[in-house]
Amino acid sequence: MTALYHVPVMLDASLKALNLDGDVASGGHWMDATFGGGGHSSAILTRLSPDGRLFGFDQDPDATINTPKDDRFTMIAANFRFAPQFLRANQGLPLDGLLADLGVSSHQFDKAERGFSLRQEGPLDMRMNQETGQPASAWIAEAEVSEMTQIFRRYGEVNRPDKLAHRIAVARQKAPVKTTRDLMEILSPSAPRGKENKFYAKIFQAIRIHINDELGALEDLLTQAISMLKPRGRLVIISYHSLEDRLVKHFMRSGNFDDEVKRDMKGQILAPFHPLVRKAIVADALEIESNPRARSARLRVAERTEWMS
Numbered sequence: 001m002t003a004l005y006h007v008p009v010m011l012d013a014s015l016k017a018l019n020l021d022g023d024v025a026s027g028g029h030w031m032d033a034t035f036g037g038g039g040h041s042s043a044i045l046t047r048l049s050p051d052g053r054l055f056g057f058d059q060d061p062d063a064t065i066n067t068p069k070d071d072r073f074t075m076i077a078a079n080f081r082f083a084p085q086f087l088r089a090n091q092g093l094p095l096d097g098l099l100a101d102l103g104v105s106s107h108q109f110d111k112a113e114r115g116f117s118l119r120q121e122g123p124l125d126m127r128m129n130q131e132t133g134q135p136a137s138a139w140i141a142e143a144e145v146s147e148m149t150q151i152f153r154r155y156g157e158v159n160r161p162d163k164l165a166h167r168i169a170v171a172r173q174k175a176p177v178k179t180t181r182d183l184m185e186i187l188s189p190s191a192p193r194g195k196e197n198k199f200y201a202k203i204f205q206a207i208r209i210h211i212n213d214e215l216g217a218l219e220d221l222l223t224q225a226i227s228m229l230k231p232r233g234r235l236v237i238i239s240y241h242s243l244e245d246r247l248v249k250h251f252m253r254s255g256n257f258d259d260e261v262k263r264d265m266k267g268q269i270l271a272p273f274h275p276l277v278r279k280a281i282v283a284d285a286l287e288i289e290s291n292p293r294a295r296s297a298r299l300r301v302a303e304r305t306e307w308m309s
Helices: 011-017 039-046 061-066 080-089 106-109 136-142 145-154 163-172 180-190 196-212 212-229 242-254 285-290 291-296
Strands: 029-031 052-056 075-077 094-102 230-241 274-275 298-304
Touching: 011 039, 011 094, 011 230, 011 298, 029 039, 039 052, 039 094, 039 274, 052 080, 052 274, 080 180, 080 285, 094 212, 136 163, 136 196, 136 212, 145 163, 145 196, 163 180, 180 196, 196 212, 212 230, 212 242, 285 291
Parallel strands: 029 052, 029 094, 052 075, 094 230
Antiparallel strands: 230 298, 274 298
């Protein structure tokens, strides 16, 4: 089920970043913030000793079908932004390592009814958890032109987002925008020839990020990691677009999202994390060939310092 549901990206690099690639089994407490198909979690469990514990988080109810039968594993059906309260309730703090593989899983892309895919027509949903929140079609139906413009500009980084927002506003007066195909047809006059899919992907990304508050949840996770991880604990994040990667890079380097570096009298950086790689780790050609989703993946790793703000 795991392989069909989602192929884990940069699995070996993730284990190495978590400091779990040695021959000696590790104890302690660990967190997989984006359980998905359970590929990363399964590999982590193989490296844990009998007294080690792993906590998997996923807000998508579909992910629970992949829960491993292992007494060391605890599945938590919730967004990772709520991790501290669940970990405290399960005596899971402090953590020795935290891994988050961000973005949409292969399973979610492949299910037309989830509304993430460009390839298959489906309802314009895009919720990571279809049991809560507002589907994208409802947002499209009522959002002001100014709001759509802002979302497309900020999260899609597209040219003339105002023009796209006006197209949608005009079209929805004639008929509801209910499916992924409906939205693509409305936006098709603005799609650059030969780059249509890339264009649509940016719009879908922008709407998805907004509907799920993905960047807000990521900021919460990074901020909370300061108190969740023990000194020398590892923070490992795999991101798939520049908006996420920029947040992660800045936070790991400075402990804030504006990348304002604090220094002591001797010029030493004062921050809750110490980045262990200068540049993001990327997948090799062999992995990209077998798992195209890995092409845009960027892995960053940092170690918790003793410093507290």
